[in-house]
Amino acid sequence: MGNQSIVTEFLLMGFTDDRETQILHLVMFLIVYLTAVLGNLLIIMAVTLDHYLHNPMYFFLVHLSFLDLCFISTTVPKSIAISTTKKQNSNICWMLF
Numbered sequence: 001m002g003n004q005s006i007v008t009e010f011l012l013m014g015f016t017d018d019r020e021t022q023i024l025h026l027v028m029f030l031i032v033y034l035t036a037v038l039g040n041l042l043i044i045m046a047v048t049l050d051h052y053l054h055n056p057m058y059f060f061l062v063h064l065s066f067l068d069l070c071f072i073s074t075t076v077p078k079s080i081a082i083s084t085t086k087k088q089n090s091n092i093c094w095m096l097f
Helices: 017-048 056-084
Strands: 009-013 090-095
Touching: 017 056
Parallel strands: none
Antiparallel strands: 009 090
């Protein structure tokens, strides 16, 4: 008989309760977020403005950069806000399904 357990949720724990460490994490994630946004915007602008980069490979690169920009702009700011504000418990349950 195999394993019959089914995981339907996982627990996302906060980093720490120390305010100084929370601010350090906020600054680190904000720097990574802004770097990713700036990099994706530069890729989109470079391919759009340069006529020699109008090839199918760069077409897909622009769409990949746009998708990355959309995904990172929804998840990272929300996780930063949730981890720094104490509106919810320190244990946050996210549903997988």
